[in-house]
Amino acid sequence: MPLQPVTRRSVPDEVFDQVLSEVVDGGIGAGEALPSERRLAEVLGVSRPAVREALQRMAQTRLLDVRHGGATTVRDFRRYAGLDLLPRLLVRRGELDPAIARSILEARLVVGPGVAALAAERGGPALEVLLTETLDALGETDDGVQRQVHALAFWDHVVDAADSMVFRLMFNSLRAAYEPALEALAPLMAEEVDQVGAYRVLTAAIGAGDPETARAAADRVLRPATTSLLAALAALDPALEDR
Amino acid sequence: MPLQPVTRRSVPDEVFDQVLSEVVDGGIGAGEALPSERRLAEVLGVSRPAVREALQRMAQTRLLDVRHGGATTVRDFRRYAGLDLLPRLLVRRGELDPAIARSILEARLVVGPGVAALAAERGGPALEVLLTETLDALGETDDGVQRQVHALAFWDHVVDAADSMVFRLMFNSLRAAYEPALEALAPLMAEEVDQVGAYRVLTAAIGAGDPETARAAADRVLRPATTSLLAALAALDPALEDR
DNA sequence: CCGGTCGATCTGGTCAGACCACTTGACCAC
DNA sequence: GTGGTCAAGTGGTCTGACCAGATCGACCGG
Numbered sequence: 001m002p003l004q005p006v007t008r009r010s011v012p013d014e015v016f017d018q019v020l021s022e023v024v025d026g027g028i029g030a031g032e033a034l035p036s037e038r039r040l041a042e043v044l045g046v047s048r049p050a051v052r053e054a055l056q057r058m059a060q061t062r063l064l065d066v067r068h069g070g071a072t073t074v075r076d077f078r079r080y081a082g083l084d085l086l087p088r089l090l091v092r093r094g095e096l097d098p099a100i101a102r103s104i105l106e107a108r109l110v111v112g113p114g115v116a117a118l119a120a121e122r123g124g125p126a127l128e129v130l131l132t133e134t135l136d137a138l139g140e141t142d143d144g145v146q147r148q149v150h151a152l153a154f155w156d157h158v159v160d161a162a163d164s165m166v167f168r169l170m171f172n173s174l175r176a177a178y179e180p181a182l183e184a185l186a187p188l189m190a191e192e193v194d195q196v197g198a199y200r201v202l203t204a205a206i207g208a209g210d211p212e213t214a215r216a217a218a219d220r221v222l223r224p225a226t227t228s229l230l231a232a233l234a235a236l237d238p239a240l241e242d243r
Numbered sequence: 244m245p246l247q248p249v250t251r252r253s254v255p256d257e258v259f260d261q262v263l264s265e266v267v268d269g270g271i272g273a274g275e276a277l278p279s280e281r282r283l284a285e286v287l288g289v290s291r292p293a294v295r296e297a298l299q300r301m302a303q304t305r306l307l308d309v310r311h312g313g314a315t316t317v318r319d320f321r322r323y324a325g326l327d328l329l330p331r332l333l334v335r336r337g338e339l340d341p342a343i344a345r346s347i348l349e350a351r352l353v354v355g356p357g358v359a360a361l362a363a364e365r366g367g368p369a370l371e372v373l374l375t376e377t378l379d380a381l382g383e384t385d386d387g388v389q390r391q392v393h394a395l396a397f398w399d400h401v402v403d404a405a406d407s408m409v410f411r412l413m414f415n416s417l418r419a420a421y422e423p424a425l426e427a428l429a430p431l432m433a434e435e436v437d438q439v440g441a442y443r444v445l446t447a448a449i450g451a452g453d454p455e456t457a458r459a460a461a462d463r464v465l466r467p468a469t470t471s472l473l474a475a476l477a478a479l480d481p482a483l484e485d486r
Numbered sequence: 487c488c489g490g491t492c493g494a495t496c497t498g499g500t501c502a503g504a505c506c507a508c509t510t511g512a513c514c515a516c
Numbered sequence: 517g518t519g520g521t522c523a524a525g526t527g528g529t530c531t532g533a534c535c536a537g538a539t540c541g542a543c544c545g546g
Contacts, residue, residue: 008311008508010311010527010528010529011528011529012299012528012529036496036497036498037497037498038497038498046529046530047529047530047531048530048531049292049295049529049530049531050528050529050530052292052296052498052499053295053296053299055498056255056296056299056300057299057300057303060300060303060304061303061304061327062415062419066498067497067498067537067538068251068253068497068498068499068536068537068538069496069497069498069499069536069537069538069539070496070497070498070537070538070539071496071497071498071538072497072498078408078411079415080415080419081412081415082325082326082327082412082415082416082419083325083326083409083412083413083416084304084325084327085412086408086409086412089408099406099408100408100409102407103406103407103408103409103410103411104409106361106407106409107357107407107409107410107413110353110354110357110358111353111354111357114350114353114354115353118349163342163346164345164346164349164350165321165329165332165342165343165346166326166329166343166346166347166349166350167346167350168321168346169324169325169326169328169329170326170350170413172305172322172323172324172325173325173326176305176323176325251537253498253499253500254499254500255499255500279525279526279527280526280527281525281526281527289500289501290500290501290502291501291502291503292500292501292502293499293500293501295527295528298527309527310508310509310526310527311507311508311509311526311527311528312507312508312509312510312525312526312527312528313508313509313510313525313526313527314509314525314526314527315526315527
């Protein structure tokens with residue numbers, strides 16, 4: 001295993017994670033009250049400011065409802081949380097949640113072609129050059145992780161060209177969830193990234209400024225791996241079959 | 244003007260907003276360093292913990308890079324921020340940003356039909372009843388804002404039925420951005436919400452478990468208002484035309 | 487008996503000041 | 517150059533105090 005940057009966990013980080021686990025893994029259901037800041041500080045053996053920092057960060061992501069004078073209550077993350085919670089939900093209690101993984105694959109397949117179509121409308125020739133260069137770099141390496149990185153860069157350019165802040169922000173969150181686990185996911189996604197030809201067809205369609213062709217080409221890039229991974233997930237968790 | 248809940252702004256809230264403005268409105272470009280916590284506290288006339296809380300919340304949303312011992316630097320929100328930043332970008336310096344508004348409309352048109360298709364696959368008869376009830380309620384009121392609320396509830400049920408955490412979380416963020424401005428947006432979206440018939444067609448397709456029909460029906464629900472609003476935006480800001 | 491008032495006592499909000507831990511960069515010895 | 521050292525500045529954490537809103541029971545007047 002290659003060298004890795006050391007990760008330092010601050011006290012508030014630690015508190016944040018612990019409280020988040022309680023909330024996400026159901027230790028404290030939605031609507032229930034959290035212990036008071038003072039009590040939490042005492043129980044966890046840290047200072048109150050540290051607890052406050054953690055709780056405020058959770059409130060920032062709409063996971064808690066903090067009211068001056070009243071108790072701090074847990075909100076229903078299913079109804080209020082944003083995409084940033086995704087990585088935490090994907091891996092719950094150390095195990096990958098197949099339902100979440102499925103939803104990611106499905107969303108990719110819906111959004112990807114849409115973004116590609118917009119990029120085709122707005123990209124222009126400069127974009128085609130950029131995409132082609134990225135694909136060249138992708139084709140030249142044999143390292144699975146590096147190929148993932150290049151594929152990510154490819155989509156990054158597509159999203160840029162789509163000139164859509166909403167898709168940009170969605171992509172940011174998904175990338176933030178994907179990148180830390182990139183090494184583990186590379187083997188799974190290899191099938192997709194190996195199809196450089198499909199990417200080139202997509203690039204051509206985008207470069208030609210043809211949204212509908214680009215949409216279809218993006219689908220053809222994304223669908224194979226999506227299909228086989230969905231099948232693998234279904235085998236993993238038969239309950240997903242009939243849902 | 245109807246009564247409104249009083250809004251209490253805490254000190255860290257205030258600091259958060261001010262620093263956020265600096266970051267988003269370009270006062271401090273990406274990569275630049277923020278003044279030190281002590282300095283900020285001094286300049287703003289508040290305590291250091293208050294500043295810390297605000298900065299940590301910003302770091303939580305990937306807008307800042309805080310390093311122990313080093314300076315706190317601003318990150319490029321275009322590349323790292325999540326969907327939660329959307330409301331803040333939509334209204335910059337008190338004015339609505341047409342490019343952001345456009346991206347929201349476009350994204351809706353891409354994602355909505357996709358979600359509808361998934362809901363059709365997985366909904367079942369119970370969902371059709373739920374959707375029908377929601378539409379009945381929508382049809383019975385003349386209040387524009389209430390109609391928006393019901394339309395939102397309609398999509399909420401659709402997203403639920405799609406059984407997709409990713410779409411759920413996306414929807415949460417978009418709803419969080421939409422709801423506070425609901426009153427202002429109601430007139431703009433009236434055209435869409437008035438087409439109860441189109442919603443009923445969509446409901447039928449979902450109830451019938453027919454994904455492709457549902458996809459098309461959702462498109463027909465969303466497209467008219469999308470098209471006319473996009474035209475209005477283009478008139479507002481001609482630069483959008485040729486992008 | 488009901489409804490309002492008051493206040494004790496919870497809760498979170500804010501502050502000051504101290505000290506620890508880390509990063510940086512200048513400087514120095516090799 | 518290379519690597520060590522050190523001081524200064526930054527964020528990290530704690531303590532303890534006090535302010536301010538929320539809550540609820542005890543009380544009191546109708």
